[in-house]
Amino acid sequence: MVSIKSQSEIALMREAGKILAKVHEELKDAIRPGMSTLDIDRLGEKIIRGYGCIPSFLNYNGYPASICVSVNDEVVHGIPHKDHILYEGDIVSLDAGVIYKGYHADAARTYGVGKISDEAAKLIEVTKQSFFEGIKMAKDGNHLHDISNAIADYCESFGYGVVRDLVGHGIGKNLHEDPQIPNFHQRRRGIKLQKGMTLAIEPMVNAGTYEVAWLDDDWTVVSDDGSLSAHYENTILITDGEPEILTIL
Numbered sequence: 643m644v645s646i647k648s649q650s651e652i653a654l655m656r657e658a659g660k661i662l663a664k665v666h667e668e669l670k671d672a673i674r675p676g677m678s679t680l681d682i683d684r685l686g687e688k689i690i691r692g693y694g695c696i697p698s699f700l701n702y703n704g705y706p707a708s709i710c711v712s713v714n715d716e717v718v719h720g721i722p723h724k725d726h727i728l729y730e731g732d733i734v735s736l737d738a739g740v741i742y743k744g745y746h747a748d749a750a751r752t753y754g755v756g757k758i759s760d761e762a763a764k765l766i767e768v769t770k771q772s773f774f775e776g777i778k779m780a781k782d783g784n785h786l787h788d789i790s791n792a793i794a795d796y797c798e799s800f801g802y803g804v805v806r807d808l809v810g811h812g813i814g815k816n817l818h819e820d821p822q823i824p825n826f827h828q829r830r831r832g833i834k835l836q837k838g839m840t841l842a843i844e845p846m847v848n849a850g851t852y853e854v855a856w857l858d859d860d861w862t863v864v865s866d867d868g869s870l871s872a873h874y875e876n877t878i879l880i881t882d883g884e885p886e887i888l889t890i891l
């Protein structure tokens with residue numbers, strides 16, 4: 643069942659989203675070579691709690707941290723560790739979620755650490771742009787898979803592999819609600835989009851194959867061929883006009 647949010651719920655999700663956007667800005671400014679992925683998690687948790695929010699990922703299905711920190715060929719759900727140091731030239735995906743007055747916001751960004759290669763920068767940029775290509779279709783009366791197909795078309799035009807084993811999702815009182823939102827080609831058109839739906843759209847894009855594998859920690863998802871991977875996610879609201887992106891400033 644896909645929930646339609648009331649005006650008062652939307653107001654709370656807007657606040658959650660603005661806070662999460664600020665969390666991401668502050669984390670972006672903090673990234674330096676020599677930091678550990680655990681340093682990022684510690685800082686992220688502190689910032690989230692400082693805004694009076696709860697980090698929604700912490701202990702979610704046993705996930706042990708507040709921020710998913712995924713480096714280079716790690717796609718998503720990297721577990722922060724004090725011995726995992728960021729080096730100049732790495733790319734790092736930060737995925738974070740907050741709960742504010744009972745409502746969730748979820749967003750992810752990928753950044754370069756210091757100076758990065760042109761190939762890495764292009765992957766990050768295309769992944770981000772694919773989200774914007776997707777939400778051009780996120781309009782009342784369109785169908786869900788119009789978004790999926792637009793994301794897939796855009797990424798595949800660069801020869802990239804769009805991850806299939808993980809998808810975006812509805813969001814609200816829960817981190818994961820219906821519907822699932824694939825980022826790859828769909829034959830069926832999916833549900834009709836309606837004003838008041840709140841969706842977390844999150845393309846995960848590999849420079850090489852779309853296939854992924856799981857590390858022995860049971861969380862960290864990596865590209866199967868070891869190629870670089872990027873992630874970009876926002877929580878959005880379907881309106882009767884243009885979609886509203888809740889997790890940007």
Ligand code: MF3
Nearest residue numbers: 698699702705710719737748
């Ligand atoms: N953005 C991710 C998702 O929607 C974050 C979940 S990570 C977890 O699935 F640790 F909370 F599981």
Ligand code: CO
Nearest residue numbers: 748842844875
């Ligand atoms: Co998500």
